[in-house]
Amino acid sequence: MxxxxxxxxxxxxxxxxxxxxxxxxxxxxxxxxxxxxxxxxxxxxxxxxxxxxxxxxxxxxxxxxxxxxxxxxxxxxxxxxxxxxYKFSYSSDDIGTSDFSVMSFNVRLFNKFGWLPEPTVKEDILNFINTEQPDILCLQEYRTGDPIDLDGYYNFNARHVEGVKSGQTIFSKFPIINSGSLEFPNTSNNAIFVDIVKQRDTIRVYTFHLQSSGIETDVEKLKKETSSHLFKQVGATFKAQQGQVELFLEHKSKSNYKTIVTGDFNNTAYSYIYRKVKGEDLKDAFEAAGNGFGRTYDFKFFPMRIDFILADKAFAVNSFKTFDVKLSDHYPIKTTLSLP
Known part of the structure; x- marks a missing residue:
């Protein structure tokens, strides 16, 4: 100096x-x-x-x-x-005959507790989905007690399935031949999966909502939190997430199908949690074809990407988009995949 x-x-x-x-x-x-x-x-x-x-x-x-x-x-x-x-990629909106689209969206209980002032949030979400028409739709924080109907889709847990926690659901335009749930202990969070048939291929799709840290996004409320309390709270959350991911990996290891993993990780791409889920056999659709910051969570301080679509490396990622629509505290993401 x-x-x-x-x-x-x-x-x-x-x-x-x-x-x-x-x-x-x-x-x-x-x-x-x-x-x-x-x-x-x-x-x-x-x-x-x-x-x-x-x-x-x-x-x-x-x-x-x-x-x-x-x-x-x-x-x-x-x-x-x-x-x-941040990505500078260019991706085409053109859909080929072998392409199919996957969307993931944390809908935050369809605004049940009035976090957003608009009274038509649920209807707006439904209109958004009907406009985009994803072939596979994975929703987190979904209220099975207040379901939505989508024409032309098969579904798992869109209405509460006995013995399966509510909160996650998967809709698919392709037939579902198998489905199930991974119940995380001591939490309302869980993961669900479906096996779908697309032409000659059977594809496994997971969606999950990992443990939330519960950190306030409101600036004034966040100022009242002590740093020691925040570290303790987030540290305990990440420990819980590690256990949840270990359950997921054990389940995934028993499948030979090409796999797509979607959901709200409540963690970033720089974490142990993300690295373990991604592993060596999956790729991040945003990194392959995204553009811009890829922010998926409405955090006031800097862009946060905590929602992901990870696809087996056998898939080609043809496009990726983060939608700037204010219908939740998360933003929907969508990718177009194909099997070469």
Missing amino acids: KGLKLGSKIIFVINSLVAFLLLTSYILPYIPPKSFASLSVLSLGVPLLIILNGVFFMYWLLRVKKQMLLSLVVLLLGWNYINSM
């Missing part, structure tokens, strides 16, 4: 801390939350750390200072992180 004025030295100290935190976050996908829950919380802040390092890089670059190398090197080391946060 030789030659820097006092103000610039302070800025570089802050820059160094932010760069160190981002660098530390690169090991988070490999550390089980049950082993180090407090550190895993850092994964939620990765988008902000990327943005801040970008700001510091530009700050020093415009002043032609060698300090710009710190954030530049850290950002380049984590280039895959940037790729998970």
Whole structure:
């Protein structure tokens, strides 16, 4: 820091801390939350750390200072992180004869408790679905006690199935030949799956809603939370998510079908949870064909992508879209896939 004025030295100290935190976050996908829950919380802040390092890089670059190398090197080391946060891809809306579309959407109980002021949210969601006409539709936080009817679809758990937790449902234009539920312990969250037949192929589709951290998105309410309480709360959530993912992976390992995984992970693409679900045999549809930040959750501070569609590597990802429609605290996502 030789030659820097006092103000610039302070800025570089802050820059160094932010760069160190981002660098530390690169090991988070490999550390089980049950082993180090407090550190895993850092994964939620990765988008902000990327943005801040970008700001510091530009700050020093415009002043032609060698300090710009710190954030530049850290950002380049984590280039895959940037790729998970923002995409410049182009995808076509044209649908081929062998293509089929998959949509995932956390509908937040169809606004049952009036979080949004509009009284027609449920009807608006139904109109949106009917307009988009996805071939496979996966909904989370779905009220089986207040169901929707979709013409031309088979479904599983659209109305409560005995012995299966409500909250998730799958609609499919293709016949469903098998279905079931993975019941997560000590929570209302769960995962469901269906096996569908498309021409000669049988495809397994999962959708799940992993444990929620319960973090307030309202700025004033969030200010009242202590940092120690937030770390403890989120750490406990990530431990629960790890157990839920382990149940999912055990179930998935018994299937030989090509698989699609959708849902609200309540975690980011920089986490251990995401890495374990994705594994070596799935690819992220957003990373393959998305565009922009891919924000799926209405978080006020920075873009959060916590809803995913992961597809077997055998599928070609032809398009991906995040819909900027305010019908929930989540945004619907949709991809078009095909089997070459």
